[in-house]
Amino acid sequence: MPAWSTAREGLGLQEVVNNKDLWKTLLAEFVGTLFLVFIGCLTCIGWTDEGYAPSVVQIALGFGITVATMAQSIGHISGCHINPAVTVAMIVTRKIPLFRALCYIVMQCMGAAAGSALLKALTPEDIHGTLGMTQLNPKLTAAQGFGVEALITFVLVLVVFGVCDERREDVLGSGPLAIGLSVTTCHVGAIKYTGASMNPARSFGPALVTGLWDNHWVYWAGPVFGGLLAGGLYATAFRAGRLHSASDSDREDTKMEKYEP
Incomplete structure (x- = not known):
C-alpha cells in the first residue's frame, strides 16, 4: 500500500465501500x-x-518464533501487524489509513482475547495461574516498566521498518525471521522486568480473561510510545535513499515500504 498523501486517503473511509478484500485483512489480523x-x-x-x-x-x-511464522503466513494479506504499536507507527508514517488502522487494532484486541480464552478453556483449572499475563516485577516502578516496554518495542518497530524498506537492496535472509528474533532477544532480557509485552493486544487479551488489570496502562503507553519513536526516526533519518538504475541514472525507484514481510 503506497503512503497516503491527502486527508481523504489518510482517513481511508472509501475502503468501506471500495475494498472488497478488507474483511480478509481484518480476519488475518484476528487470526494472527x-x-x-x-x-x-x-x-x-x-x-x-x-x-x-x-x-x-x-x-x-x-x-x-510465533511472530515469525505468522508474518510468513499472513504478511501478504494484512501485513501481519498483529500489534497495535506497529499499527500506530504505520499511521504516523502514512503507511496505512486511519479507518483501516482502527479496524486492525479492534481485531487485534479481539483476537488476543479469543486466544487467551482458548488457552483458559484448554488448560486444567489448577494450573491456570495468570495465563501468561504480563506483570511488572514488584521491584519496578510503573515508570520503569514504561521505559522498558517503550525501549523493547522501539527495537521491534525499528526492525520492522528496516527489513520492509523496499528501497534497500542489502537486506538478506528472511524478514519475518529477523522480526521474530527481535521479539525473542527483547524477551530474553525483559521478561523478568515486565513480562516483555511489546504489544498492547498481547497484554489486553489475558487481562480481559483473568481480570488482572494492575498497571495495565504501562502495556499500552510504553509500546505505543516506543513504536511512535521508532517509526518516526526510521522515516525521517534511517530510510534508504532513492535508488538509481544502472541503465538510467535519472530514473528513481519511488516505491514506498509497507509492513509485508
Whole structure:
C-alpha cells in the first residue's frame, strides 16, 4: 500500500465501500493475534504438580518464533501487524489509513482475547495461574516498566521498518525471521522486568480473561510510545535513499515500504 498523501486517503473511509478484500485483512489480523497470544502464553504455563516451570528462553522463543511464522503466513494479506504499536507507527508514517488502522487494532484486541480464552478453556483449572499475563516485577516502578516496554518495542518497530524498506537492496535472509528474533532477544532480557509485552493486544487479551488489570496502562503507553519513536526516526533519518538504475541514472525507484514481510 503506497503512503497516503491527502486527508481523504489518510482517513481511508472509501475502503468501506471500495475494498472488497478488507474483511480478509481484518480476519488475518484476528487470526494472527489469536495464535500469537495462544501459543506465546501457552509457553508460560507451568505444571506445578509435575515440578515443571518454563524457562525464560523457552518463553522468548515461543513468542519470537510465533511472530515469525505468522508474518510468513499472513504478511501478504494484512501485513501481519498483529500489534497495535506497529499499527500506530504505520499511521504516523502514512503507511496505512486511519479507518483501516482502527479496524486492525479492534481485531487485534479481539483476537488476543479469543486466544487467551482458548488457552483458559484448554488448560486444567489448577494450573491456570495468570495465563501468561504480563506483570511488572514488584521491584519496578510503573515508570520503569514504561521505559522498558517503550525501549523493547522501539527495537521491534525499528526492525520492522528496516527489513520492509523496499528501497534497500542489502537486506538478506528472511524478514519475518529477523522480526521474530527481535521479539525473542527483547524477551530474553525483559521478561523478568515486565513480562516483555511489546504489544498492547498481547497484554489486553489475558487481562480481559483473568481480570488482572494492575498497571495495565504501562502495556499500552510504553509500546505505543516506543513504536511512535521508532517509526518516526526510521522515516525521517534511517530510510534508504532513492535508488538509481544502472541503465538510467535519472530514473528513481519511488516505491514506498509497507509492513509485508
